[in-house]
Amino acid sequence: EQNFSAHINKLKSVLSKFVRPDFKTSDDTVLQKLFDQLCISTKGYFNQNHMMEILLPWLVYSINHWEEINDEIKAFALRIISKVVYEREGFSVLNEENILLTVHSNVKKNLETQKNCIILAYLDVIDNLLRHQQGTNWIIATEIWKEMTQFSLNNQSIYVRRRSQSIFSNFVIIMRDNTVLIHLVISELLDLNVDQFHIISVFDIQNPSVLKNKNKCTLSMQQREIKLNSYKVMGEILLTTLNSGVNFDLNKIFGKYQIQDLAWTEIHNDEDLNIILAASKFLCIWNISAMILPQNSIFKESDFSFLIMKHLNLLIIRHLFPKVILETCVEYSSLWHKFGMKFDRTENRGENFTKVENLIFVIQAMPMFMSIRLHYMDKNEITELFVDKLFKVACPSLIRLCYFYRDQCLVPHLSLEKFTCQVINSFIRVSSFCEKEQAVMIFQGFMHLLKDFVQRDTPTGTQNWRICPENLIRTYPELLAAILSGLSCYLTKFKFSWRDSLETVCMMSFIQSLITNPDVPFLVCAEALKLAKLVLLHFMPPNLALLVDTLQGSSMRDLGNQLFKTLGSVHWEVRDSSLEVLQVIGCLAIDKFPAFQSLLLEHNLPDIIVSIVESDGEPYVRATALSCLSELVKVQVIWDTYLQKEQVLITFLSLLYFETEGIVRDKAAIVIKDIYKHRNLPENNLEWVYDALYHVAQNDLHWEVKISALDFWDAIRDKSFLSVGMVDGKFPDVIFSKEKKKIVQITPTEMCLRVNSAIKQMSLNGCLHTLWETLNDDCDIQVQRKSALIIKKIVDVISTFNIFNDLEDTNSKLNEDIINRNSAQNLDEMDEIENKVSTEQNNKGQSHDDVIDEIVAENDLRLLSGLVRITEPVKSWPKIKRIIISPREFLIKVKTLNLNHYLKEPAESSSYAWEMESLLDDILLYSKGNTVEEMD
Structure with a gap:
C-alpha cells in the first residue's frame, strides 16, 4: 500500500510538470514509454478507477489550457483520451465532462497547421470511438x-x-x-x-x-x-x-x-x-x-483471367511504363494468392484458358525472356525445353498479347536490361507467396539469363535485333547482381533440386566462372559466393558419400584454388563470403561428401584460415573464420594435419584474453568448446583451457561471450558423465570395464560411484564454482538462465541416483595445490610459447639458460632505446586462480535457491512496476524544480 501511494504521488507530480508551458524533454521516447506503462498499469498493477481519479482532472485541465501546453503533451493527452474512450464507460465519462467536444473544437481551429503527432493522436481517438455504437453515433453527429x-x-x-x-x-x-x-x-x-x-x-x-x-x-x-x-x-x-x-x-x-x-x-x-x-x-x-463480393454469384476463374488480360492489354496499348505493368502484375499476384486461391477451380476451362497465376507470370516475365540470347537455342536442348514449357502454360490469346508486348518493348528509348532488373526485383517481391510451378519457371529464367554472362564462345554471324556487347559483365553489372539475388532468394525459399529443374546441374560451374572473372565487381563476387554456399547446401545429398570419393571430372576440382584466390581479396566482403563457403565445405566434408577433405588439404586452406584469424583487420571476417574452424576441427584428417598444433590452441585462448571485439571472443569460445567435444587435448593444454573459460564465463563484458563459455562448461558436464558410462542421464544395463577389460553388469552402487566421480571431476576443474558465480550474476539475466539450466541438469542426476550423502565435503577454498601443480608449472612454458608465436620460431622449447640469456640480451637492448625502437613485449596471459568448491557444498548452496525462478520469464507485474517507478524518477529528475503546480 505504501509503494502504491508513492507511485500515485510520483505520477501526479509528473503530470503536473507536463502542463507547464516551459516543459521540455530531450528524449523523444519518454512520453511513449509513459503511455505504454499507463496502458499496462490499467490491466495490472494500478486499478483503473484509481487511474481515472488521477487522469480525469489532468485531462480537463489540459484541454481547457490547450494553447498553453506544448505539442508533445497535446498528443500525449489525446492518446490518453483514445485509451479511455475505447470502452463505452470511458466514453460516457468524457462525454459528460464535455471533453470530447472541446478536443474536437481545439483540433479543428487550426486543422491545416496542426503537427502530425497531434493529428495521429486525434486519429487514434476516432479509431477507438468506432469500436462501439455510442462513439460511432457521436462521429456521425459531429461530422468528423x-x-x-x-x-x-x-x-x-x-x-x-x-x-x-x-x-x-x-x-x-x-x-x-x-x-x-x-x-x-x-x-x-x-x-x-x-x-x-x-x-x-x-x-x-x-x-x-x-x-x-x-x-x-x-x-x-x-x-x-x-x-x-x-x-x-x-x-x-x-x-x-x-x-x-x-x-x-x-x-x-x-x-x-x-x-x-x-x-x-x-x-x-x-x-x-x-x-x-x-x-x-x-x-x-x-x-x-467484383468477382468475390457478390455472395450469390459463382466465381469463374476464366472470367477473372479475361479481366486481367483486358487490363494488361490496355496498359500495353496506352503506355509502355515498365513500373505500371510490373506493379499491376505484383498487385494481381498478391490479391489472387490472398483471395482467389480459396475458390473451387474445377470449371470447364477449354483450350483458350490460362491459369491466373500463369497468365500473370508470363506477362511479368516477358522482358526477362527477351533478354535471353535466343540465338543459342538451336544448340541448347535445355533452353528449347524451357521455351516449350512457356508455350504450354499459355493460351493463344495470351501468346498473341506477348508478341504485341515484345514489339512494344523494342522501342529504342527503352533499356531492356534495366527493365529486366525491375522484373527480377518484382519476382523477388512475390517470392513469399509464389506457387511452386511458377517459381520453377522463374528460377529457370534466371539461370538462362546467367548463362549469357558466363558463355565463353560467342557465335559469329548471328542475326539478332540487338548486338550483344563483348563483355556483358562490364556493361551490365547491375543486371548480374539482380540475377544472383533472384537465384539466392528462390533457392532459399523453394530448395530446388535437379528433379525440379535441369538448369541446377550447371549452376555451380556458372558461379565458379564468375568468381574467377576479374571483371566481376567485388560486391557481385561476394553475392556469387553466397549463392555458391546455397548450392553446396542444397545440391549435395547424403548419398553422394556412397557414390563419389573424388572431385576428378567435376568443375569443383578447381574450387579449392578459386577459394584460395578469393581469400586473398582486398575486399573484406569477398573474404567473408569465401569463408562462409569453406564453412559449408567443412560441414559436408565430415561425412556427407568426404571428397572435400582433399580439396581443403591440397591448397592448405585450414592454414590460411588460421592466419586470417590471427591477422585480418576486419572483426567480422575473423569471426567467420573461427566459425569455419569450428566445422573443420570435426574433420579428423584436418585436425591431425593442421589444427592439433599447440600454437593453434594458444591463438584461440589469446583471443579470449586480449581480443577487443566481442563477436570474435564469442566465436573463439565456440571453437574451443568444439575442440573439447570432438578431440582429446593433453592434460597441460586442458588446464589452460579451464583457466581461460573459467575467467571468461565470469568476467567478460559481453553476455553472448559468457553464454558461449557456459556452453563449454555444459560440454564438460556432458563429457564427464559420458566418460563414466552414462548416456542420456542413465546407465545401460551392461558396460565395458576398462579395468577388467570386459563387458560387465553395472550395479546401483557402481552407478553411484561413477556419478560421484564425474561430479568430483567437475569440481576440480572449476566447473561447479563457475556455475555458482554466473548464477549470481545479476547483471546478465540470460547468463543466469543458462547457468541455472546447467545446474538443474546436474541436480537432476544427483537426485536420480540419490548420492547426496556420498558427495565429498571439503571447505570451499583456493586450491593452491591444483594451481601449483597444474598452472604454475605451465606458466613459464606458456610465456615461452607466446614469445615463440610472436617471433614465428618453430623450436619446441628452451632451457633455463636460454631464458636467462634472452632476458639479459633484452636488458642490453634497452640501453640502445634512444637509437633503436624496440617493439612492445608480447602480452602474457593473466595468472588465473580457480576456486574449487566441493560437490556437497555446491549442492547445499543450490538447494537454498529456486532454480525454476531463474528459468522462467520475470513476472510482468513486478517488472512493469519497477519500470514505471524508474521512468517517473527519470522524468522528475530531469525536470527543473520540484514544486507541484495545482490544477484547477
Missing part, C-alpha cells in the same frame, strides 16, 4: 468523417494519410447499411474526379475512334494529389471489405459513380505516371472484388 476525408486526401504526411485512409475505410464498412450516409461520403470523396472528367466506358476503349478523343484537363499539383489519394482510399475500402468478409453490394454503393470506368479513363487519358499507377492498382482490387 469529413475531417477524415480531408486527412486522407490533402495531408502532406504519408503516415497521416495511411492512418486516416485505414480508419475511413473501417467507418465506411461499419456504415454500409446507411445508404444515404455512404452516398454522401463517396460523393465527398470523388467530387473532384467526377466533375472534371468525361468518363469512357471500358468497352468503348476498344473503339479506335474513342482512343483519339482525349478530354484532358489541366490540374494543379494539389488537385493531382487529391485525385491520386482518392484512388488509394477507394482501394483501401475494397481491401478492408475483402478482409472483413462482410456482405457488400458494390453496385448498390458505388454503381452510380462509375468508379471502374473512371479508373479506365485515367489510364487512357492521363500522362501522370503516379495517377496511372494508382488507377491501375485500384482496378486490380475492383476486378477481384
Whole structure:
C-alpha cells in the first residue's frame, strides 16, 4: 500500500510538470514509454478507477489550457483520451465532462497547421470511438468523417494519410447499411474526379475512334494529389471489405459513380505516371472484388483471367511504363494468392484458358525472356525445353498479347536490361507467396539469363535485333547482381533440386566462372559466393558419400584454388563470403561428401584460415573464420594435419584474453568448446583451457561471450558423465570395464560411484564454482538462465541416483595445490610459447639458460632505446586462480535457491512496476524544480 501511494504521488507530480508551458524533454521516447506503462498499469498493477481519479482532472485541465501546453503533451493527452474512450464507460465519462467536444473544437481551429503527432493522436481517438455504437453515433453527429476525408486526401504526411485512409475505410464498412450516409461520403470523396472528367466506358476503349478523343484537363499539383489519394482510399475500402468478409453490394454503393470506368479513363487519358499507377492498382482490387463480393454469384476463374488480360492489354496499348505493368502484375499476384486461391477451380476451362497465376507470370516475365540470347537455342536442348514449357502454360490469346508486348518493348528509348532488373526485383517481391510451378519457371529464367554472362564462345554471324556487347559483365553489372539475388532468394525459399529443374546441374560451374572473372565487381563476387554456399547446401545429398570419393571430372576440382584466390581479396566482403563457403565445405566434408577433405588439404586452406584469424583487420571476417574452424576441427584428417598444433590452441585462448571485439571472443569460445567435444587435448593444454573459460564465463563484458563459455562448461558436464558410462542421464544395463577389460553388469552402487566421480571431476576443474558465480550474476539475466539450466541438469542426476550423502565435503577454498601443480608449472612454458608465436620460431622449447640469456640480451637492448625502437613485449596471459568448491557444498548452496525462478520469464507485474517507478524518477529528475503546480 505504501509503494502504491508513492507511485500515485510520483505520477501526479509528473503530470503536473507536463502542463507547464516551459516543459521540455530531450528524449523523444519518454512520453511513449509513459503511455505504454499507463496502458499496462490499467490491466495490472494500478486499478483503473484509481487511474481515472488521477487522469480525469489532468485531462480537463489540459484541454481547457490547450494553447498553453506544448505539442508533445497535446498528443500525449489525446492518446490518453483514445485509451479511455475505447470502452463505452470511458466514453460516457468524457462525454459528460464535455471533453470530447472541446478536443474536437481545439483540433479543428487550426486543422491545416496542426503537427502530425497531434493529428495521429486525434486519429487514434476516432479509431477507438468506432469500436462501439455510442462513439460511432457521436462521429456521425459531429461530422468528423469529413475531417477524415480531408486527412486522407490533402495531408502532406504519408503516415497521416495511411492512418486516416485505414480508419475511413473501417467507418465506411461499419456504415454500409446507411445508404444515404455512404452516398454522401463517396460523393465527398470523388467530387473532384467526377466533375472534371468525361468518363469512357471500358468497352468503348476498344473503339479506335474513342482512343483519339482525349478530354484532358489541366490540374494543379494539389488537385493531382487529391485525385491520386482518392484512388488509394477507394482501394483501401475494397481491401478492408475483402478482409472483413462482410456482405457488400458494390453496385448498390458505388454503381452510380462509375468508379471502374473512371479508373479506365485515367489510364487512357492521363500522362501522370503516379495517377496511372494508382488507377491501375485500384482496378486490380475492383476486378477481384467484383468477382468475390457478390455472395450469390459463382466465381469463374476464366472470367477473372479475361479481366486481367483486358487490363494488361490496355496498359500495353496506352503506355509502355515498365513500373505500371510490373506493379499491376505484383498487385494481381498478391490479391489472387490472398483471395482467389480459396475458390473451387474445377470449371470447364477449354483450350483458350490460362491459369491466373500463369497468365500473370508470363506477362511479368516477358522482358526477362527477351533478354535471353535466343540465338543459342538451336544448340541448347535445355533452353528449347524451357521455351516449350512457356508455350504450354499459355493460351493463344495470351501468346498473341506477348508478341504485341515484345514489339512494344523494342522501342529504342527503352533499356531492356534495366527493365529486366525491375522484373527480377518484382519476382523477388512475390517470392513469399509464389506457387511452386511458377517459381520453377522463374528460377529457370534466371539461370538462362546467367548463362549469357558466363558463355565463353560467342557465335559469329548471328542475326539478332540487338548486338550483344563483348563483355556483358562490364556493361551490365547491375543486371548480374539482380540475377544472383533472384537465384539466392528462390533457392532459399523453394530448395530446388535437379528433379525440379535441369538448369541446377550447371549452376555451380556458372558461379565458379564468375568468381574467377576479374571483371566481376567485388560486391557481385561476394553475392556469387553466397549463392555458391546455397548450392553446396542444397545440391549435395547424403548419398553422394556412397557414390563419389573424388572431385576428378567435376568443375569443383578447381574450387579449392578459386577459394584460395578469393581469400586473398582486398575486399573484406569477398573474404567473408569465401569463408562462409569453406564453412559449408567443412560441414559436408565430415561425412556427407568426404571428397572435400582433399580439396581443403591440397591448397592448405585450414592454414590460411588460421592466419586470417590471427591477422585480418576486419572483426567480422575473423569471426567467420573461427566459425569455419569450428566445422573443420570435426574433420579428423584436418585436425591431425593442421589444427592439433599447440600454437593453434594458444591463438584461440589469446583471443579470449586480449581480443577487443566481442563477436570474435564469442566465436573463439565456440571453437574451443568444439575442440573439447570432438578431440582429446593433453592434460597441460586442458588446464589452460579451464583457466581461460573459467575467467571468461565470469568476467567478460559481453553476455553472448559468457553464454558461449557456459556452453563449454555444459560440454564438460556432458563429457564427464559420458566418460563414466552414462548416456542420456542413465546407465545401460551392461558396460565395458576398462579395468577388467570386459563387458560387465553395472550395479546401483557402481552407478553411484561413477556419478560421484564425474561430479568430483567437475569440481576440480572449476566447473561447479563457475556455475555458482554466473548464477549470481545479476547483471546478465540470460547468463543466469543458462547457468541455472546447467545446474538443474546436474541436480537432476544427483537426485536420480540419490548420492547426496556420498558427495565429498571439503571447505570451499583456493586450491593452491591444483594451481601449483597444474598452472604454475605451465606458466613459464606458456610465456615461452607466446614469445615463440610472436617471433614465428618453430623450436619446441628452451632451457633455463636460454631464458636467462634472452632476458639479459633484452636488458642490453634497452640501453640502445634512444637509437633503436624496440617493439612492445608480447602480452602474457593473466595468472588465473580457480576456486574449487566441493560437490556437497555446491549442492547445499543450490538447494537454498529456486532454480525454476531463474528459468522462467520475470513476472510482468513486478517488472512493469519497477519500470514505471524508474521512468517517473527519470522524468522528475530531469525536470527543473520540484514544486507541484495545482490544477484547477
